[in-house]
Amino acid sequence: MAGGTMLDVYTGFDRMPIAGEWRAGRAGGTLQDTDPYTGDVLVEIPLAGADDLDEAYRAARDAQPAWAARPAAERAEVMANAARILADREGELVEWLQREAGATRGRAGMELALVRAVTEKAAEQADRINTFMGTGSDIPGKENRVYRQAAGVVAVISPWNFPVQLSNRSVAPALALGNAVVLKPAGDTPVTGGLFLAKVYEEAGLPPGLLSVLIGRGRDIGDAIVEHDVPRVVSFTGSTPVGRGIAAKAGLKRLALELGGNGPLVVLDDADLDQAVAGALYGSYFHMGQVCMATNRVIVDAAVHDAFVDRFVSAAASLRYGDPRDDATQLGPVINAKQLDSIRDKVSRAVEDGAELLLGGDPGGPTGQVLPPQVLLGDNTVATAAEEVFGPVATIIKADDEEHALRLANDTEYGLSSGVYSGDRDRALDFALRVQAGMTHINDTTVNDDVHVAFGGEKASGLGRFGGDWVVEEFTTHHWVSLQQRPRDFQY
Numbered sequence: 001m002a003g004g005t006m007l008d009v010y011t012g013f014d015r016m017p018i019a020g021e022w023r024a025g026r027a028g029g030t031l032q033d034t035d036p037y038t039g040d041v042l043v044e045i046p047l048a049g050a051d052d053l054d055e056a057y058r059a060a061r062d063a064q065p066a067w068a069a070r071p072a073a074e075r076a077e078v079m080a081n082a083a084r085i086l087a088d089r090e091g092e093l094v095e096w097l098q099r100e101a102g103a104t105r106g107r108a109g110m111e112l113a114l115v116r117a118v119t120e121k122a123a124e125q126a127d128r129i130n131t132f133m134g135t136g137s138d139i140p141g142k143e144n145r146v147y148r149q150a151a152g153v154v155a156v157i158s159p160w161n162f163p164v165q166l167s168n169r170s171v172a173p174a175l176a177l178g179n180a181v182v183l184k185p186a187g188d189t190p191v192t193g194g195l196f197l198a199k200v201y202e203e204a205g206l207p208p209g210l211l212s213v214l215i216g217r218g219r220d221i222g223d224a225i226v227e228h229d230v231p232r233v234v235s236f237t238g239s240t241p242v243g244r245g246i247a248a249k250a251g252l253k254r255l256a257l258e259l260g261g262n263g264p265l266v267v268l269d270d271a272d273l274d275q276a277v278a279g280a281l282y283g284s285y286f287h288m289g290q291v292c293m294a295t296n297r298v299i300v301d302a303a304v305h306d307a308f309v310d311r312f313v314s315a316a317a318s319l320r321y322g323d324p325r326d327d328a329t330q331l332g333p334v335i336n337a338k339q340l341d342s343i344r345d346k347v348s349r350a351v352e353d354g355a356e357l358l359l360g361g362d363p364g365g366p367t368g369q370v371l372p373p374q375v376l377l378g379d380n381t382v383a384t385a386a387e388e389v390f391g392p393v394a395t396i397i398k399a400d401d402e403e404h405a406l407r408l409a410n411d412t413e414y415g416l417s418s419g420v421y422s423g424d425r426d427r428a429l430d431f432a433l434r435v436q437a438g439m440t441h442i443n444d445t446t447v448n449d450d451v452h453v454a455f456g457g458e459k460a461s462g463l464g465r466f467g468g469d470w471v472v473e474e475f476t477t478h479h480w481v482s483l484q485q486r487p488r489d490f491q492y
Contacts, residue, residue, distance in 0.1 A: 013043045013191050016215055017198045018052050019059030020208030025052050027220050033190055036102040036333040037324060039367045045190060048216040050224050053182070056212035057230035060153045060180035063209035068150040068178030072127035079123035079176050081204035086116050089200065093164065096192050101163055102332040102369075104324045107287050114165045117451045121468075122176035128472050129178050132481070141486040147479040150178030151254065154475060155231040157246075159238045160186035160335055161290045161390075163193030165449075169466050170235040170256070171197060171211065174475045179233075180210045184225050188335050190215045226250050233475060237292070239388075240414070240460045247463075256464040256474040258292065258456055260388045261416030263446040264409035265295040266431070268402055269303040271421035275443060277311045279419065283445040284394035285319060285373055288331050290339075293417035293439075293447045297385050298396045299405050305398045309377070312396065313358050316373040321392075322365065331392055333369040340369050343391030347374055350382035355395065380411050388414065402431065410436045415458035417446040438462075 015022045027049025033042045067075070086093070090112055097108040132145040154174040158167040167185055174181050185193025194213035201211055214221060226234055226249045233254045236246050240260040247255060265283055267276045283295030300308045324332030334340045340363060351357055355378030363371045374393040378385055384395040399405035409418060418437040422428035425442070432440040438457040441448050449455060449467075456465040464474050 013195045014045055016045070016048060016195060016213050017202070018048065018212050018214065019055045020063075025049060025214070025216060027052070027216055029217070031187055031190065031215055033100060033188075035099045036188075036335050036369050037365055037367060040099075042099055043191065045215050047220065048214040049220045052216070053214055053221045053224050053228065056182050056214060057153065057228050059209040060182055060212060061230050063207060064150070064153055064178070064180035067175075067180065067207060067210055068129065070178075072130070075176055075178065076123040076126035078201070078205045079119055079126065079172060082172070082200050082206075083116050083119040083123065085200050085203055086112065086119060093192070093196060096196060097164070098324045098332075100189050100192050101160065102324050102335060103287065104329050104332055105327055111162050111165050114449055114451065115168050118165070118169050119172045121451045122172035125173055125469075125472055126176045129476055137482070139484075139488065141484060141488070143483040143485060145481045145483070147481060148476050149479050151475050151477050152179060152232040153230050154179045154181050154233045154235060155225050155228075156181055156183045157225065157234070157236045157238065158183065158185050158193050160188035160193065161287065161292070163189035164197065166237045167193050168197055169451075169471075170475075171201075173471045174233075174235070175201070175206065175210065177472065177475050179475055181212075182225065182231065183211065183213045184221065185213065185215070187215065187217075223249055226253075232477075235474070243462065254474070256466070257462040258416075258466065259460060259462040260414055261292045261294065261457065261461055262296045262385075262388050262412045262414040263294055263417045263419070264297045264299050264412075264435075265419040265446055266399075266405045266409055266421070267298065267300040267304065267308055268405070268420065268422040268427070268431070269301040270423040270427075271301075271304065272423060272443075273304060273308055273311060276421040277308065277315055279421065279443075279445040280312060280394065281315050281319075283419070283447050285316070285331055285392050286445075286447050288334055288371070289392045290335060290390050291447055293449075294390070295394065295419070295446045296389055297380070297408075298394055299399050299408050300396060301402070301405060302398050302400055305396075309358070309396055312394070313375050316359055316375050316394070319373050321370055321372055331370070331373065333365055333367065334363075334371055334391060335369075337367075337369065339390065340371060343371065343389060343393060346383040346387055346389050346391075347376070347393060350376055350378055350384040350395065353382045354378065355382040355384065380408055386412075406431065406434055413460040416461035417441070417448065417457075419444060419446045438465075
């Protein structure tokens with residue numbers, strides 16, 4: 001089947017897995033899943049509502065204890081099977097990402113490599129629950145144990161920009177660690193963000209009821225998925241305003257939030273400019289800049305500013321944009337018309353505020369959603385620098401010196417990914433450790449992901465960490481059990 005097309009391998013994406021059964025949602029109304037480049041309707045999905053969500057949560061709650069009690073090897077086997085199936089289905093999933101998310105082939109391939117790696121890593125983590133650590137005690141005759149257990153039911157809310165990875169980086173470890181999951185993918189990418197994954201895990205041997213996927217309107221299930229009494233953890237990737245709303249509604253649930261970014265890439269005066277330009281270009285325009293880790297601001301020391309700008313503009317102008325199914329294309333379409341309008345509004349406001357547009361161009365393509373690379377010169381106050389753009393836009397900012405560059409980099413409410421280019425490793429490391437961010441990359445782009453390390457942000461960019469052993473902390477809890485070996489002398 002690996003050689004098939006997306007329409008003849010996995011079918012039934014007009015239904016969703018709810019409480020162990022693939023069926024239509026009962027909210028009334030239908031979602032049209034469309035191709036952002038051609039406008040073609042890929043599938044129509046009857047939407048889920050609050051009753052569907054409640055059914056999914058109740059089934060998850062009922063199925064989870066038996067799943068957590070299974071031997072770790074059995075949960076690991078399901079994860080390993082899923083990783084193998086993802087590799088077998090790569091051709092179909094790449095095609096879905098191209099059609100549904102507007103991803104180029106190279107971009108889709110990079111995402112799927114991460115997805116497989118996350119799933120393989122989850123298989124290794126399956127034995128991290130139902131174990132205990134012994135500790136000392138000040139009470140005579142007492143043995144203390146602290147058990148690591150599954151958290152229970154996990155709600156996962158994922159975005160459209162990297163739909164498979166940003167769903168699966170929570171789904172895979174949560175399941176491997178003995179939890180059940182209810183997943184709400186973005187409405188722009190319901191198949192790649194959830195339904196395809198559900199088929200993979202079903203084929204891999206995951207028991208029914210442990211993974212439900214609900215496609216529904218925000219007004220029907222958006223608040224309810226967070227406020228419902230069953231889930232113990234809410235994992236959300238998306239914008240900071242929505243993340244703040246989730247935090248306000250979640251009550252005492254645990255939160256794993258990866259939110260917005262305003263990534264600074266700093267180019268110091270001793271940087272290799274060719275490398276710096278390549279890193280800034282990739283960070284600014286990879287997947288049309290629709291990346292939380294994107295290089296939103298390029299902060300360049302005055303000593304090399306003009307030379308950097310000349311090289312960067314020339315390189316940006318040479319990028320190829322258009323049909324994501326053309327292997328020569330480097331930039332495909334923006335995900336939807338609303339997002340395109342938001343990007344263009346920020347560019348217009350930046351120019352009104354005094355930024356200089358060095359490279360622009362109007363959107364094109366069949367749906368008018370392919371926006372050419374945009375380059376502006378400005379400062380930290382213009383809209384494309386002060387706000388997260390989430391589009392193919394780079395704003396270059398001149399810094400007086402290294403300390404000024406650091407102040408500019410940190411002058412934002414966000415703190416997700418960042419980078420610094422310098423010819424002096426020790427200087428760059430000192431600089432990196434002073435950046436207020438969850439991630440800083442030396443002589444590399446801001447767009448980095450690695451399943452072995454802590455991925456997450458500071459300030460308004462989120463709470464918690466994904467990746468490596470850090471994600472284990474997000475989806476498990478600790479239970480102190482003490483054993484009193486001889487009678488205690490209780491003092492009142």
